[in-house]
Amino acid sequence: MPLTLLVGTAALTLVGYADSTRAVPKPHRAGSPSVTATGVSTATGTSGRDSATAPSLLDPRLPIDSILVEKSAHRLSLFQRGRAVRTYMVALGQQPVGDKVRRGDMRTPEGRFLIEARNPKSRYHRALRISYPDAAHRARARALGVSPGGDIMIHGLPPKQAWVGAAHRDFDWTEGCIAVTNAEIEELWSAVPVGTPIHIKP
Numbered sequence: 001m002p003l004t005l006l007v008g009t010a011a012l013t014l015v016g017y018a019d020s021t022r023a024v025p026k027p028h029r030a031g032s033p034s035v036t037a038t039g040v041s042t043a044t045g046t047s048g049r050d051s052a053t054a055p056s057l058l059d060p061r062l063p064i065d066s067i068l069v070e071k072s073a074h075r076l077s078l079f080q081r082g083r084a085v086r087t088y089m090v091a092l093g094q095q096p097v098g099d100k101v102r103r104g105d106m107r108t109p110e111g112r113f114l115i116e117a118r119n120p121k122s123r124y125h126r127a128l129r130i131s132y133p134d135a136a137h138r139a140r141a142r143a144l145g146v147s148p149g150g151d152i153m154i155h156g157l158p159p160k161q162a163w164v165g166a167a168h169r170d171f172d173w174t175e176g177c178i179a180v181t182n183a184e185i186e187e188l189w190s191a192v193p194v195g196t197p198i199h200i201k202p
Helices: 003-015 135-144 159-170 182-191
Strands: 033-035 041-043 066-070 075-080 083-089 111-119 127-130 153-155 197-201
Touching: 083 182, 127 182, 153 182
Parallel strands: 066 197
Antiparallel strands: 033 041, 066 075, 075 083, 111 127, 111 197, 127 153
């Protein structure tokens, strides 16, 4: 069985009821450029490697100022004192393009939010809850007569699929959440306090 099919099948089981028509494969190729913590372009490795694009500059003595998620790049960056200090590659909702509008649209929301809670007993190892929906998303959903949805998290992988590791990023498989590996959510869990601003860009 080809690795992409094997990984895809495993990744699809992470959401429990998705099938192959609802997963969005992402192009991953060695040597693709990314912006490092120093702002210098570098090459990322394959999905089987650590997702960080540069050695960590994270200082555990300092608070995290903010989080930036760039959906088009599938990249999450942590900032301290205005400088990017740690970068992760992520998987997004199964419909990765566009802002979240309603419950069940499988999109990851866009905008400025906060990390509003922490769940140490998440089905996805650990989870940091994002303060979606905000007032603007509620108003838009109300005008459309729909629910804006909720329960948007940064989370890891469920226990039975933890072995997939970094290869989970080969597909956008969540229902709108931002997914990292379990090792990465442990690092985020230690570094990111409740109240941290998070900006999710297209």
